Amino acid sequence: MISVHHYLLLSAILFCIGTFGVLTRKNAIVIFMCIEVMLNSVNLTFIALSRHVGNMDGQIFVFFVMTVAAAEAAVGLALMIAFFRNRESIDVDDFNMLKW
Amino acid sequence: MEAILFYLTALVAILAAFFVTKCRNPVNSALCLVTNFLCLAVLYVMLEAPFMAAIQIMVYAGAIMVLIVFVIMLLNLGTATKSVYTHGLLGGGVLSVLMLFLTNRFVANGQATGTGGEITSEVIQSYGHTELIGKAMFTDFLLPFEIASILLLVAIIGAVVLSKRKV
Amino acid sequence: MYNNLWLIPFFPLVGSIINGLLGKKIKNEKVIGGLGTLMMFFSFLVACQNFFGLRASEQKVFQESIGSWMSVGNLQIDWGFLLDPLSAVMILVVTGVGTLIHLYSIGYMHGEEGFYRFFSYLNLFACAMLFLVLGNNALVMFIGWEGVGLCSYLLIGYYFEKKSAGDAAKKAFVVNRIGDFGFLCGLLTLFWALGSKGVWTMNFIEIGENAHLLESGGVLITVVTLCFFLGACGKSAQLPLYTWLPDAMEGPTPVSALIHAATMVTAGVYMIGRMNVLFAMAPTTMMTIAFVGAATAIFAASIGFAQNDIKRVLAYSTVSQLGFMFMAMGVGAFTAGIFHLMTHAFFKACLFLGSGSVIHGMHHAYHHAHLDDDPQDMRNMGGLRKFMPITHWTYFISCLAIAGMPFFSGFFSKDEILWWTFASTRGSYVVYGIGAIAACMTAFYMFRSLFMTFYGEQKTDARAKDHIPESGLTITIPLMVLAGLATVGGLIGIPHAIDIFHVGNLFHDWLAPVFSQAQQLNVIEAHGSASVEIALMILSVLIGLAGIAGAFMMYMKNPEAPGKFTAKFPGLHKIVFNKWYVDELYDFLFVNPCKRIGTFLWRGFDVKVVDGVVNGVGWVAKGIGAGLKYTQSGYLHNYAVAMVVGVVVIVGYYVFG
Numbered sequence: 039m040i041s042v043h044h045y046l047l048l049s050a051i052l053f054c055i056g057t058f059g060v061l062t063r064k065n066a067i068v069i070f071m072c073i074e075v076m077l078n079s080v081n082l083t084f085i086a087l088s089r090h091v092g093n094m095d096g097q098i099f100v101f102f103v104m105t106v107a108a109a110e111a112a113v114g115l116a117l118m119i120a121f122f123r124n125r126e127s128i129d130v131d132d133f134n135m136l137k138w
Numbered sequence: 139m140e141a142i143l144f145y146l147t148a149l150v151a152i153l154a155a156f157f158v159t160k161c162r163n164p165v166n167s168a169l170c171l172v173t174n175f176l177c178l179a180v181l182y183v184m185l186e187a188p189f190m191a192a193i194q195i196m197v198y199a200g201a202i203m204v205l206i207v208f209v210i211m212l213l214n215l216g217t218a219t220k221s222v223y224t225h226g227l228l229g230g231g232v233l234s235v236l237m238l239f240l241t242n243r244f245v246a247n248g249q250a251t252g253t254g255g256e257i258t259s260e261v262i263q264s265y266g267h268t269e270l271i272g273k274a275m276f277t278d279f280l281l282p283f284e285i286a287s288i289l290l291l292v293a294i295i296g297a298v299v300l301s302k303r304k305v
Numbered sequence: 306m307y308n309n310l311w312l313i314p315f316f317p318l319v320g321s322i323i324n325g326l327l328g329k330k331i332k333n334e335k336v337i338g339g340l341g342t343l344m345m346f347f348s349f350l351v352a353c354q355n356f357f358g359l360r361a362s363e364q365k366v367f368q369e370s371i372g373s374w375m376s377v378g379n380l381q382i383d384w385g386f387l388l389d390p391l392s393a394v395m396i397l398v399v400t401g402v403g404t405l406i407h408l409y410s411i412g413y414m415h416g417e418e419g420f421y422r423f424f425s426y427l428n429l430f431a432c433a434m435l436f437l438v439l440g441n442n443a444l445v446m447f448i449g450w451e452g453v454g455l456c457s458y459l460l461i462g463y464y465f466e467k468k469s470a471g472d473a474a475k476k477a478f479v480v481n482r483i484g485d486f487g488f489l490c491g492l493l494t495l496f497w498a499l500g501s502k503g504v505w506t507m508n509f510i511e512i513g514e515n516a517h518l519l520e521s522g523g524v525l526i527t528v529v530t531l532c533f534f535l536g537a538c539g540k541s542a543q544l545p546l547y548t549w550l551p552d553a554m555e556g557p558t559p560v561s562a563l564i565h566a567a568t569m570v571t572a573g574v575y576m577i578g579r580m581n582v583l584f585a586m587a588p589t590t591m592m593t594i595a596f597v598g599a600a601t602a603i604f605a606a607s608i609g610f611a612q613n614d615i616k617r618v619l620a621y622s623t624v625s626q627l628g629f630m631f632m633a634m635g636v637g638a639f640t641a642g643i644f645h646l647m648t649h650a651f652f653k654a655c656l657f658l659g660s661g662s663v664i665h666g667m668h669h670a671y672h673h674a675h676l677d678d679d680p681q682d683m684r685n686m687g688g689l690r691k692f693m694p695i696t697h698w699t700y701f702i703s704c705l706a707i708a709g710m711p712f713f714s715g716f717f718s719k720d721e722i723l724w725w726t727f728a729s730t731r732g733s734y735v736v737y738g739i740g741a742i743a744a745c746m747t748a749f750y751m752f753r754s755l756f757m758t759f760y761g762e763q764k765t766d767a768r769a770k771d772h773i774p775e776s777g778l779t780i781t782i783p784l785m786v787l788a789g790l791a792t793v794g795g796l797i798g799i800p801h802a803i804d805i806f807h808v809g810n811l812f813h814d815w816l817a818p819v820f821s822q823a824q825q826l827n828v829i830e831a832h833g834s835a836s837v838e839i840a841l842m843i844l845s846v847l848i849g850l851a852g853i854a855g856a857f858m859m860y861m862k863n864p865e866a867p868g869k870f871t872a873k874f875p876g877l878h879k880i881v882f883n884k885w886y887v888d889e890l891y892d893f894l895f896v897n898p899c900k901r902i903g904t905f906l907w908r909g910f911d912v913k914v915v916d917g918v919v920n921g922v923g924w925v926a927k928g929i930g931a932g933l934k935y936t937q938s939g940y941l942h943n944y945a946v947a948m949v950v951g952v953v954v955i956v957g958y959y960v961f962g
Contacts, residue, residue: 040140040141040144040184043245043246044144044148045181045185046245047242047245048148048151048152048181050238050241050242050245051152051238052151052152052155052174053237053241054234054235054237054238054241055152055155055156055158055159055234056155056159057230057233057234057237057949058159058230058231058233058234059158059159060945061226061229061230061233061234061942061945061946061949062159062224062225062226062227062230062231063159063223063224064222064223064224064225065164065215065223067164067206067209067210067215068158068159068164068167069941070206071158071164071167071168071171071206072158072159074171074198074202075155075158075171075174078174078175078178078198081178081190081194082178082181082182085182085185085187085190086185088187088257089185089186089187089257091254091255092254092255092256092257092258093255093256093257094257094270094271094274095274097187097190097271097274098271098274098275098279100190101190101193101271101275102282102286104193104194104197104198105286105289105290106289107197107198107202108197108201108202108290108293109289109290109292109293110293111201111202111205111206112205112293112294112296112297113293113296113297113300115205115206115209115297116296116297116298116300116301117300118209118213119209119212119213119300119301120300120301122213123303128213128215130940130941130942131225131940131941131942133939133941134938134939134940135939136937136939137937137938137939225942226942226946229946233946233949233950233953234949236953237949237952237953237956240953240956240957240960241956243960244956244959244960247960
């Protein structure tokens, strides 16, 4: 039988893979996709626990996470277009002006 | 049967996620990401949340992925990949593994308490998942719902402003 | 019909706001001055209506509240107004004299730079003064008290581009502050003292009703009343806090007339009258007041001898007359004190406005002749009678009134005061003696100023001599009205001893509801036969005549006499001329030590310690920032790594902690 622990473990693995991607990739869009992976792993946790405790609230929360993800996608991709326009690149190592 | 399905789906999801981080070409990463999303949708169905599975496919695998692929194509990134597309593999790997270890310990140590809420399998069967979500969304969570709509509006305006050529 | 008390201070407030905010745009002097005067006149009409209403009414105390100010526990303080015979007299004086002086100012201030500013301040002053006299609790009174102080400051410093005016304004403000401190101390002590007996109140009526809870003649009430008296000293320019008033003459003359002669400086007297129940219970304080008043009366009069600036003579005269009022308050003659307050308002306002008229004329003449002489110096005047007949006659009448010549207003009020000092149960022959001498000196120096200004040979510079005009109607009308009041104003307070026509002492009867209770409870009364009273009156008239005769001998008959006298006693003259060196003494005793302490605190404490701490904080923050700025590399991954490390640490803490 598949218990809630299985789902939680899977979600942890996905989350860590996403983290690995964020830390290692240079391409901003790939980093963005890795963040989506992380968000989805959290969603999985929410739904698994929601089912486990027999309460709808967690799933509602997932709904809002999706809303935020959609907003983030819209704004984030617009930002990348703006970046690309300036630098002809979306390599994050090219954007280091925000410092002392 | 259910266990086999779960393990299979989980395996595909993990592999897909891993290839998102691994593929040199962003288009490939995007396709792997879609796979990952689909696997999660399957898992949602297994968790008796068909509505979430539906919007997972529609919103994530549909809308957001289209947006991402669209941007990749627009910026023509698929062909112009640099030779070195990763860095800090060792550090990132160590940190990720460390985190995985810790979270595993956390989950293994944890006692999942507080079970026995009113939303059981029978309730979902008789009412339907969509109806339950709708009830909660438009009664207890009406205000957050409206705020979320404002957030989306702001995001639309922000995106338009940011991608305008001249500000 | 009584529900319009709030209108009385409201009208001047409106005038002040309109003139203050829009005056610069309006520019038209007639509109600005007319508005200010009209507002005062409306206020006067409402005051009259209330006065007559109160006269017709059986009830002699009326309170009106226009809203709650603060409500703390049992303490309830309203924006409340109180109409009783005492405040009715005061509002009539303030609005009546105020209206005349506003009218006068239109002519006097013609062509001044800040014409609108002047009228705005003047109206604001009237508003504050009316708050002071109408307030039904000590806090509303205190608002007025501080408000008039503020307006006094603003108006003394009206010519702020002159350093002396700015200094005088500062001096008035600072010295008044000492008095205000006393007032507050008294108020809070009283509040606490009554509160500890279970009565938390600041309302005058309630204070009066519950005063018996305090021990009559006890330490507490003596302290409270002495504190209040300190406040009165500051506001009403009594020893030792009188020094600001003569300097206040830096302000325009109408200001001197309204604020520093007729109304504001009498606030201390009014306040003692308002709290007469408390003061009557504290014989020690009363005695102090009487002696301070007497000392001030004679001291200020002595300085008045040697001043050459016409306004300064009047200023010291005011201080001296205020001393008379305090003498009256101190011996329990509350009615006489308020009576003198009123008559003094008439004749002193008239004198000041007369002097203003003279200064105006002199200034005009000097301006015409392009001279730079001081238009206020009486040594440059003389013989002005020919040029300014109306000013001369009104000034003359007022001098007779202040000298206490029979049937002029000052006669009745001053004699009543002297009679009470002589015969009251709280009186003393010493106070009477000092008062009589001061009265003689008053007659002397007032007529000295009259003779020097209007009589004798004209000593004005030849070039300006013939260009001294009589002032215009806006100036002379107030003069004539005030002179008329100074003549007949005393007839409402004819003492019983010479009441041939049996009109009765109207003023006394009018104020009786306010004062008689306290006087009876504490056995304050004047006892003596009518013949003694008449004898004293004759004596004081003779004294006054002696003063006038002295002035006549020295300044009319032998114009060399003063010079000879000065030559004979150079030391005495020098001391008196320099105002007994009191200002220098205060500078030495208080001002300079304060300056030194201030300098020390500035150079020693503020610069080194306070600034050091502040700069030190800045340096530390700057140093830390300089070190930590290198953590902000600008690379996305550095931040991401930092976040992940944070997450690892926190999760680790939960797992292993």
